[in-house]
């Protein structure tokens with residue numbers, strides 16, 4: 614027992630660490646053209662933020678160039694990115710949203 618030759622017959626346990634699924638950061642990128650209120654609307658609509666939270670994060674993106682707007686499983690992150698990109702394109706704004714593994 615115990616995946617070891619040097620145990621002289623004594624039981625040993627090899628700890629196997631549980632694998633948590635990877636999480637993905639969803640990032641919003643600044644640009645010079647997308648209206649501030651449009652970005653605030655996106656953060657409320659797709660990321661469940663209050664108006665005050667959304668305004669604060671929008672200003673962070675505006676000043677710093679980008680911000681993490683949420684952390685999700687791959688599937689949820691992919692859906693959020695798709696929703697933002699589609700909504701921005703339909704309104705003819707150049708807003709960019711991407712995801713990266715944490």
Ligand code: NFA
Nearest residue numbers: 642643644647648649674675
């Ligand atoms: N920089 C944009 C502007 O001045 C606002 C903006 C914020 C765009 C966050 C994209 C993301 N109108």
